[in-house]
Amino acid sequence: MKKLFKLFQPLLIVLGLATSQLVNAALEIEITGGSAQQIPIAIVPFGQAGSSAQEKIADIIAADLRRSGLFRVLETAGVASRPTDLAQVKYPEWSVLQAQAITVGNVTTLPGNRLKVTFGLADVLKQSQLVTMEYNIAPNQLRLTAHKIADVIYQKLTGEGPIFASRIAYINKAKGRYSLQIADADGVNPQTVVASSEPIISPAWSPDGTKIAYVSFEKKKPIIFVQSLTTGQRLTLASFKGNNSAPSWSPDGSKLAIVLSHSANSQLYTINADGTGLKQVTKSSAIDTEPSWSPDGKWIYFTSDRGGNPQIYKVSVLGGAAQRVTFQGDHNLSPHFSPDGKFLAVVRKDGGKYSIATQDLASGQTQVLSQGGQDESPSFAPNGRVILYATRAGGRGALAAVSADGRVKQRLSESDGDIREPAWGPLLN
Amino acid sequence: MADKPAAVEDKSPTTTSAPAAPASDATADTAPATESMVTGNPLTDPNNILSKRSVYFDFDKDTVKEEFRPLIEAHAKYLAEHANAKVILQGNADERGTREYNLSLGQRRAVAVKQSLNLLSAQDKQIETVSFGEEKATANCKDEACHQTSRRVDIVYEGE
Numbered sequence: 379m380k381k382l383f384k385l386f387q388p389l390l391i392v393l394g395l396a397t398s399q400l401v402n403a404a405l406e407i408e409i410t411g412g413s414a415q416q417i418p419i420a421i422v423p424f425g426q427a428g429s430s431a432q433e434k435i436a437d438i439i440a441a442d443l444r445r446s447g448l449f450r451v452l453e454t455a456g457v458a459s460r461p462t463d464l465a466q467v468k469y470p471e472w473s474v475l476q477a478q479a480i481t482v483g484n485v486t487t488l489p490g491n492r493l494k495v496t497f498g499l500a501d502v503l504k505q506s507q508l509v510t511m512e513y514n515i516a517p518n519q520l521r522l523t524a525h526k527i528a529d530v531i532y533q534k535l536t537g538e539g540p541i542f543a544s545r546i547a548y549i550n551k552a553k554g555r556y557s558l559q560i561a562d563a564d565g566v567n568p569q570t571v572v573a574s575s576e577p578i579i580s581p582a583w584s585p586d587g588t589k590i591a592y593v594s595f596e597k598k599k600p601i602i603f604v605q606s607l608t609t610g611q612r613l614t615l616a617s618f619k620g621n622n623s624a625p626s627w628s629p630d631g632s633k634l635a636i637v638l639s640h641s642a643n644s645q646l647y648t649i650n651a652d653g654t655g656l657k658q659v660t661k662s663s664a665i666d667t668e669p670s671w672s673p674d675g676k677w678i679y680f681t682s683d684r685g686g687n688p689q690i691y692k693v694s695v696l697g698g699a700a701q702r703v704t705f706q707g708d709h710n711l712s713p714h715f716s717p718d719g720k721f722l723a724v725v726r727k728d729g730g731k732y733s734i735a736t737q738d739l740a741s742g743q744t745q746v747l748s749q750g751g752q753d754e755s756p757s758f759a760p761n762g763r764v765i766l767y768a769t770r771a772g773g774r775g776a777l778a779a780v781s782a783d784g785r786v787k788q789r790l791s792e793s794d795g796d797i798r799e800p801a802w803g804p805l806l807n
Numbered sequence: 808m809a810d811k812p813a814a815v816e817d818k819s820p821t822t823t824s825a826p827a828a829p830a831s832d833a834t835a836d837t838a839p840a841t842e843s844m845v846t847g848n849p850l851t852d853p854n855n856i857l858s859k860r861s862v863y864f865d866f867d868k869d870t871v872k873e874e875f876r877p878l879i880e881a882h883a884k885y886l887a888e889h890a891n892a893k894v895i896l897q898g899n900a901d902e903r904g905t906r907e908y909n910l911s912l913g914q915r916r917a918v919a920v921k922q923s924l925n926l927l928s929a930q931d932k933q934i935e936t937v938s939f940g941e942e943k944a945t946a947n948c949k950d951e952a953c954h955q956t957s958r959r960v961d962i963v964y965e966g967e
Contacts, residue, residue, distance in 0.1 A: 577942040579906045599937045600910060621914050621938050624907045637911070641936060642918055644911035665911040681908055687867075688908055712905045725905050732904065754905045773947045799906065 408789045416450040417479065417535050419443065420472050420502075423454075424483040425462035429493055431485050431520055438524035439481065439531070441564060442542040446532060446764075447786030452477055464498035469505045477502045479535060483527070485520075493517055497527050499534060508534050521562065522806060539761035545803045546766060547571075547581040547590055548777060552795040558592055560607070563759075563802070565790050571605060572612070582625045582634075583803040584651075591615060591625035591634060602636055604651065615653050626669045626678075627651075628695075635659070635669035635678050635695075646680055648695060659697050668712050671695070673719035679703060681711045690724060704737060706744050712754060716762040721782070723756035723765050734767045736782065747780045748787075757802045758782075768798045849885070850964055856881045862920055864958045866901070869915040871923050879920065882962055883927030890930075893965040896920050898938040901954040902946060910940030913960075920960045 421443075424435045443449040452475050461467045462484040472480050483497035498510040509530060513523050522543060529540035544563045549556055556578045561568040572578065576595040583590055584604075591604045600621045605612035616622040620639035627634050632651055637644045644667045646659040660666040664684035671678055672692075679692045682700065690704040690713045704710035709727035716723070719739075726735040726746060733750030737743070747765065755768040762782060769778045769789070775798040776791040791797070849855045862875045871879065886892055898913030917936035924934060944957035 577939075579910075579940075579942070595939070595942060600940075620936060621910060623910055637907070639911070639914045639936070639938070641921075641931070643915050665908070665915060667911040668905065668907045681905075683867075688904075709904075711908050727904070730903075752903065 408791075410787045410789075411447060411785050414785075416448060418450045418452055418475075418477050419531070419535075420452045420454050420457075420475060420477040420480045422461055422480065422482045424485055424495075424497070425460075426485045428484075428486040430487055430517065431493060433520055433524075435483060435485065435495070435520065435524045435527070436481075438521060438564075439528045442525060442528035443531065445564065445788060446536075446541070447781060448532075448536055463496070464500050464507050464510065467500060469502055472502045479508070479531070481527075481531060488514065491517065493520065495520075495523050495527075497530075499531055521566065525562070525564075525806075538763055540805055541759045541761045541763060543806045544760050545587070545806065546777075546800055547583060547803060548768075548797050548800040549578050549581065550792060550795045550797050551775070552792075558590070560590070560803070571607065571610075572603075579799055580624055581799060581801045582627060583801055584627050585629055585631045585804060587804040587806065591627065593623045593625070602634075604634075613653060615651075616649060616656075624668050626671050628671050629673050629675050635671050635680075637667045637669065646678060646693070648678075657697075659695065660693060660700065661697075662700075666691075670713045670715055670722075673715055673717065679713040679715070679722065681713065690722065703739075704744075705742075707735065710735075712756065714757050716758045716782075717760060718762055721758075721762070723758060723767075725754045725756065734765060734780065736765070745784065747782075747784045748778065753778070755799050755801075757800065759802050760805045764802075766800045766802045768800055850967075857885055860962045861959045862916075862962075863955060864916055864960075866954070866958065867904075867912065869912070869919040871919050879923045880927060883924045883929045886924065886929035886933050887927070890933075893933050893935070894924075895963045895965070896934060896936045897961045897963060898936065898940075899943055899957055899959050899961070900941045901957040902941045902944040902948065903954065904941070906940055906942070909944075910938050913938030913940050916958075916960050920962070 421436045421440045440451045444451050457471050461482045480502050481499050486494045488494050493515050495513040499508045501508055515523050525543040528542045545560050546563055547560045550559050555573055555575055557573040558571045558578050558581055559568045574594055574596045579593045581590050581592045588608055589604055589606050593600045593602055600623045601617045602615040602622045602625050603612050604615045616636055618638050622638055624637040625634045633648050636647050636649055638647050644665050646666050646669050647656055648659055649656045662684055664682050666680055666682045668681040669678045677692045678695055679690055681688050682691045688709045688711050690710045691700040691702050693700040707726040707728050710724045712725040714723045722737045724735055725732050731750035732753055733746050734748040734753050734756045735744055735746045752770045753767055756765050758765055764779050764781055766779045769776055775796045776789055777797055777800050779788040850857045852858055856878055859878050896917040898917035900909035900912045921934050921936050945953055948954045
């Protein structure tokens with residue numbers, strides 16, 4: 379199974395500094411593979427005649443569900459009726475299509491430039507309602523509402539947590555400029571947070587999704603900044619002598635683990651989110667870098683070459699002796715936690731190839747999930763079911779995603795850019 | 808592709824020491840002051856080993872190879888003789904591996920060159936180490952010779 383969707387949307391809002399620039403992006407999403415048992419679902423076009431809404435909600439929901447690889451979205455053009463409410467659904471029409479579930483909905487305009495979105499989900503075989511929802515929204519929240527509806531359907535029918543109403547951050551290198559961008563999880567609506575003629579790397583979302591920490595070389599050396607996505611205001615988090623890099627937020631958002639070199643090798647530190655209270659965590663003669671704060675707040679997992687080759691170790695946030703975590707693969711780098719803290723996604727080198735792998739922290743069992751080459755920068759979706767990472771295609775950087783079971787793969791590429799360093803953000807409220 | 812000419816020019820682990828052998832080495836040893844007055848700035852004189860600024864490394868290694876000894880000795884001597892001179896050592900890595908690890912690897916290479924300079928009496932306050940990681944690396948390398956050009960420390964004098 380191989381499908382290609384072209385999604386494009388002009389930039390709506392520019393956040394950030396004076397250096398921000400307009401971007402007309404066209405992110406392409408390619409999906410390969412899929413679950414062996416996909417849920418057949420009919421998504422009836424929403425009634426939108428009574429509203430000013432331009433975008434087709436049903437299309438956005440259908441694209442989300444398709445991308446998950448867990449659904450087969452049925453062609454509904456041959457069905458005569460167009461129900462917008464579950465009471466109007468004639469179930470035999472949909473059981474003929476072999477639909478297991480059906481979604482209907484309606485959008486109307488409310489006074490004060492608001493929209494009312496209603497939607498219902500039903501089990502076609504049992505002819506019974508599963509859920510109905512109603513949203514009172516501003517017109518610019520239509521896409522987000524569509525993603526939230528897709529999440530409700532996905533949760534009801536798969537039992538997994540929500541994933542679609544979230545955003546991703548990544549670096550786009552185009553025409554000699556580096557831009558830190560954020561986009562909806564479906565790649566639509568990219569916005570530039572900050573741009574520079576010098577490299578930007580390592581974006582990291584604050585746990586509440588309101589800020590992004592990143593490393594910028596704009597002063598000809600790596601410095602860590604924290605930027606608010608609501609006000610665009612930014613703080614220089616760490617600008618010590620030598621390199622300042624690899625920010626990772628504590629789960630409560632009050633601190634970050636960072637890497638400083640001063641005049642010697644990279645070592646781990648913690649620092650308050652306002653730039654005060656610097657504390658050294660590791661003291662070794664090796665490279666210690668790429669910290670990832672555990673979801674329980676107690677540990678920092680990191681990459682170190684103290685054993686001769688880069689491998690993952692863990693150390694208490696209070697410091698002390700480190701313990702080695704990874705033992706399979708020539709090298710293991712760039713640890714990132716699943717939201718429940720049970721799995722670690724890493725970059726694993728076997729032979730000359732770098733691929734994305736996971737390790738079950740309880741059993742130590744590992745699984746290589748990507749084909750390998752120059753895959754790097756893994757991060758988990760908010761529900762832990764998908765891992766987003768950077769890969770290369772046609773000599774340029776592209777983003778890819780793989781389901782945690784390795785079955786469904788996606789690739790997102792920018793038509794005229796070179797994209798890298800992705801980070802999947804938390805769910806949007 | 809745009810980096811091709813630079814790659815050829817920079818790819819000189821073997822040629823760095825070769826041109827420096829006869830004339831400039833001897834004159835630099837005997838009369839550094841007059842030599843620099845005659846030929847202008849020794850740091851930029853293509854016949855002077857001080858114009859050679861790159862130290863190359865093996866994959867995932869920070870060992871300063873023997874072939875770069877003359878280059879490092881020349882810069883250490885210059886720094887020792889010019890107490891006001893300052894250098895920034897810019898570490899780099901090839902594009903393979905993660906960006907953050909490569910940032911640390913470039914830093915360790917810069918530190919290795921700094922320690923070599925320190926041993927030859929260049930002072931700490933004259934030397935700053937930074938890393939660009941793989942950010943300045945040649946992209947889409949097809950072979951080892953190409954990767955080799957990115958695994959280096961560049962010696963940059965203040966004001967250059």
